[in-house]
Amino acid sequence: MGSLQRAAVSDDPWRSQTVRVAGKTVECPGITTYHLRPVDPQVARDYSFRPGQFNMLYVPGAGEIAIGVSRSLPPAVTCAPPEGDAMTLDHTIRLAGRVTGALARIGVGGTLGLRGPFGTPWPVELCSDQDVVLVAGGTGLASLRAALYQLLDNHCWRRLILLYGSRTPEVLLYQREYSLWIERGLQLETTVDRDHEGWTGNIGVVPQLLDRLMPLEPQRTILMCCGPEVMMRYVMRSARARGIAKERLFVSTERHMQCAVGLCGHCQLGPAFLCREGPTFRYDMIEPYLTVEGL
Amino acid sequence: MTLSDPPTPSLPQCVAQTLARLGIPAALLPTLVADLAPASEIWEFVPGENLFRENAPFAHLLVIDAGKVALEMGVPGRGRTRILSLGAGDIVAWSAVLGNGQMTTSATSLEATRVIALPAGRILALCESNHEVGYFFMKALAKAIGNRLVATRLQLLDVFSPHPSTVPLRSTE
Amino acid sequence: MSDSADSLWISKGELQRLIDLLWDRGYSVIGPQVQSSAIVYDQLRDVSQLPQGWTEVTSAGSYRLVRRSDDAWFGFNVGPHAWKRFLFPSQLTVATARQAERLREPAEGSEEDSATVWLFETPPPPQTSYAFLGVRACDLAAIAIQDRVFMEQAYVDPAYAALRTRALVIAVNCTQAISTCFCTSMKTGPKCEQGFDLALTELPTGFTIESGSARGAAILEQLETYPASHSQQQEAAARRRQAVADIGKHLETTGLRETLLENLDHPHWADVAQRCISCTNCTMVCPTCFCSSVDEVSDLEGVRVDRERRWDSCFNLEFSAMNGGRVRDDIRSRYRQWLTHKLATWIDQFGTSGCVGCGRCITWCPVGIDLTEEVAKLRTGER
Numbered sequence: 001m002g003s004l005q006r007a008a009v010s011d012d013p014w015r016s017q018t019v020r021v022a023g024k025t026v027e028c029p030g031i032t033t034y035h036l037r038p039v040d041p042q043v044a045r046d047y048s049f050r051p052g053q054f055n056m057l058y059v060p061g062a063g064e065i066a067i068g069v070s071r072s073l074p075p076a077v078t079c080a081p082p083e084g085d086a087m088t089l090d091h092t093i094r095l096a097g098r099v100t101g102a103l104a105r106i107g108v109g110g111t112l113g114l115r116g117p118f119g120t121p122w123p124v125e126l127c128s129d130q131d132v133v134l135v136a137g138g139t140g141l142a143s144l145r146a147a148l149y150q151l152l153d154n155h156c157w158r159r160l161i162l163l164y165g166s167r168t169p170e171v172l173l174y175q176r177e178y179s180l181w182i183e184r185g186l187q188l189e190t191t192v193d194r195d196h197e198g199w200t201g202n203i204g205v206v207p208q209l210l211d212r213l214m215p216l217e218p219q220r221t222i223l224m225c226c227g228p229e230v231m232m233r234y235v236m237r238s239a240r241a242r243g244i245a246k247e248r249l250f251v252s253t254e255r256h257m258q259c260a261v262g263l264c265g266h267c268q269l270g271p272a273f274l275c276r277e278g279p280t281f282r283y284d285m286i287e288p289y290l291t292v293e294g295l
Numbered sequence: 296m297t298l299s300d301p302p303t304p305s306l307p308q309c310v311a312q313t314l315a316r317l318g319i320p321a322a323l324l325p326t327l328v329a330d331l332a333p334a335s336e337i338w339e340f341v342p343g344e345n346l347f348r349e350n351a352p353f354a355h356l357l358v359i360d361a362g363k364v365a366l367e368m369g370v371p372g373r374g375r376t377r378i379l380s381l382g383a384g385d386i387v388a389w390s391a392v393l394g395n396g397q398m399t400t401s402a403t404s405l406e407a408t409r410v411i412a413l414p415a416g417r418i419l420a421l422c423e424s425n426h427e428v429g430y431f432f433m434k435a436l437a438k439a440i441g442n443r444l445v446a447t448r449l450q451l452l453d454v455f456s457p458h459p460s461t462v463p464l465r466s467t468e
Numbered sequence: 469m470s471d472s473a474d475s476l477w478i479s480k481g482e483l484q485r486l487i488d489l490l491w492d493r494g495y496s497v498i499g500p501q502v503q504s505s506a507i508v509y510d511q512l513r514d515v516s517q518l519p520q521g522w523t524e525v526t527s528a529g530s531y532r533l534v535r536r537s538d539d540a541w542f543g544f545n546v547g548p549h550a551w552k553r554f555l556f557p558s559q560l561t562v563a564t565a566r567q568a569e570r571l572r573e574p575a576e577g578s579e580e581d582s583a584t585v586w587l588f589e590t591p592p593p594p595q596t597s598y599a600f601l602g603v604r605a606c607d608l609a610a611i612a613i614q615d616r617v618f619m620e621q622a623y624v625d626p627a628y629a630a631l632r633t634r635a636l637v638i639a640v641n642c643t644q645a646i647s648t649c650f651c652t653s654m655k656t657g658p659k660c661e662q663g664f665d666l667a668l669t670e671l672p673t674g675f676t677i678e679s680g681s682a683r684g685a686a687i688l689e690q691l692e693t694y695p696a697s698h699s700q701q702q703e704a705a706a707r708r709r710q711a712v713a714d715i716g717k718h719l720e721t722t723g724l725r726e727t728l729l730e731n732l733d734h735p736h737w738a739d740v741a742q743r744c745i746s747c748t749n750c751t752m753v754c755p756t757c758f759c760s761s762v763d764e765v766s767d768l769e770g771v772r773v774d775r776e777r778r779w780d781s782c783f784n785l786e787f788s789a790m791n792g793g794r795v796r797d798d799i800r801s802r803y804r805q806w807l808t809h810k811l812a813t814w815i816d817q818f819g820t821s822g823c824v825g826c827g828r829c830i831t832w833c834p835v836g837i838d839l840t841e842e843v844a845k846l847r848t849g850e851r
Contacts, residue, residue: 060565107580167455261623265759271816294801
């Protein structure tokens with residue numbers, strides 16, 4: 001189903017590494033990107049990840065959450081990282097519950113635990129000479145952003161397109177980076193569910209951006225989608241209506257992650273452990289299970 | 296006009312293209328174009344121009360050829376609210392054919408926009424007298440409205456809404 | 469023609485010598501005994517603790533101990549305990565977080581902590597050497613299945629690996645079956661074929677015994693063994709055959725995976741859901757279920773936090789909780805998850821069925837749901 005990658009440094013799946021909060025960027029009210037740096041220089045040197053993978057961030061006493069790594073390192077095509085060229089790992093997190101609430105109370109300089117990376121990455125290697133369409137909704141862009149930077153860096157594609165939607169214009173993430181992305185060849189289309197004063201862009205849902213995308217050569221398109229599951233289902237519907245084969249569509253799924261190593265049973269969807277065979281899937285592999293209610 | 300410019304399509308050609316895009320079979324096109332083209336028009340709008348107004352009568356079915364249009368509804372006390380934007384290939388003003396001719400929204404161009412305006416009354420008459428034509432027109436409209444309904448439901452579901460147990464952020468952040 | 473299971477014989481008294489020998493060597497011997505009207509697995513030092521003369525009578529939702537007409541030491545099958553309670557402990561610390569000294573005090577009035585340095589460690593693996601006495605064939609298969617889950621995937625569970633490599637497995641062949649057994653359907657028994665260090669078959673005055681590993685062979689050499697006589701061999705084989713003859717329950721496994729995965733919306737799931745009360749008993753007594761959750765356990769000052777893993781169950785309401793909701797919000801979807809995982813998707817994940825036919829889930833279901841009957845109804849479409 002997908003390839004496995006062992007977590008950095010430690011063979012004991014439960015061992016966390018100490019990471020320091022090197023910086024915090026408030027993307028918009030309720031969503032913050034944490035720039036994390038391993039305290040142990042050996043760990044910092046040895047850590048590597050592939051776009052689409054996630055870490056388990058651990059706040060002792062509160063618990064752990066699974067967060068996609070949102071920026072590739074060392075930074076290739078990005079804004080300058082917060083403290084010179086030291087390595088940092090971006091994690092964009094929405095304040096949503098007990099663990100993220102505890103995380104929000106950790107200031108710059110504070111520490112937490114990190115285990116990872118885990119999971120099956122985006123198929124960036126399939127993008128050579130293709131029209132790559134990245135489709136993101138809300139905080140789903142965080143996971144695709146890592147793939148986006150890798151693609152901007154290797155420039156192996158024919159076209160690179162990002163279709164991105166959020167609830168309102170102020171919740172569109174990473175706006176300060178858009179001009180940089182466009183400069184490097186990205187075609188960017190955004191939309192919002194709800195209009196706000198001063199917005200002159202699209203109003204409507206993300207699948208409509210795909211419905212309208214012209215030109216489109218389905219046999220030469222690779223599409224990667226990450227966002228709320230309902231949105232992803234309809235993006236897949238639109239993609240199929242545009243004639244893109246299921247083998248060219250990739251989604252990122254979400255279930256409750258706990259151990260992240262396929263041993264606790266929480267993240268199962270059908271035969272897949274999402275922490276292992278996922279979270280990214282080729283659509284035809286996961287569709288039979290995504291479409292069964294309550295599976 | 297230099298040699299490298301492509302020839303501007305004529306109005307009948309635009310109408311034919313538009314009807315074909317809607318799914319009208321090729322066999323039916325010649326008679327339809329002959330019937331509709333004389334009463335059809337191509338309209339161009341600059342950004343910020345009004346195409347039609349909510350509750351006002353309107354007699355054309357519009358298909359966007361290029362550009363972007365926003366649909367708006369007026370809510371007393373809230374003013375005009377933009378609810379949806381549409382682009383190339385989208386049908387606008389289906390109420391002209393299916394409703395009682397009164398528009399359910401206003402429409403404003405967001406950028407330089409070109410639309411093909413088909414005569415709604417003539418389309419209705421054609422559908423009544425020729426049920427085969429009627430079937431294909433209604434099918435095209437039903438499909439467009441169906442897609443719009445799904446999109447509207449997704450907007451209604453508010454899939455990006457914050458998690459219900461969100462703790463309010465402190466002002467220091 | 470003799471079975472290698474029956475080439476050697478030891479007396480009943482020799483079993484006590486074996487138990488003493490194992491304790492001397494530092495093993496914690498665990499064996500069956502009667503507690504609270506059930507035969508459970510607990511520390512065993514003396515053969516008098518064994519359920520001599522007791523047998524079990526089971527049916528869906530019912531378990532009773534009944535006196536036998538003889539005083540067989542192992543004349544029963546399986547109770548509510550599985551060996552997973554020792555190899556995969558129901559509570560275990562898997563990691564610890566400790567605060568190093570603070571670098572500086574938080575700024576006056578600041579809500580944010582910028583000073584705490586957390587250090588993380590994982591505990592050394594457990595050192596206990598268990599000797600399991602009385603492991604049935606179905607449970608040998610269950611242990612092998614959990615070996616695959618915990619030791620043969622990309623990540624190895626360090627505690628399970630440590631306990632498992634140390635554990636000595638002494639199997640005892642079934643000489644009867646109870647009404648809830650269906651190991652023959654799952655091809656896991658009743659005869660013990662592999663996965664043991666020693667295996668015994670009980671006769672009136674002793675046991676036929678064989679070793680299944682170098683470790684077992686070494687222990688066998690310490691015991692007073694005799695070549696089994698022809699009549700002893702025949703008797704042992706006959707008693708094992710009785711176990712086969714006793715089995716009345718059947719689970720049809722042909723095409724079972726496909727049947728379940730192609731019928732995820734079958735109306736029968738709703739029928740089971742009317743009866744299932746989502747109590748999690750089946751997952752607790754199942755010898756292969758491995759779901760767990762981790763809790764944060766903090767000391768009073770909050771400077772040390774242990775991460776404690778405990779058994780969990782896919783039947784628990786919050787097991788599938790995510791983003792403020794639950795993916796499996798009703799009993800129907802939770803029962804379906806359990807059954808399809810156990811009998812179908814387990815095959816995709818681990819190459820075998822997750823069920824060994826021990827029948828515990830049938831016995832210990834308070835409303836008497838029998839998965840072999842539920843599967844049969846899913847196949848035929850009966851309500």
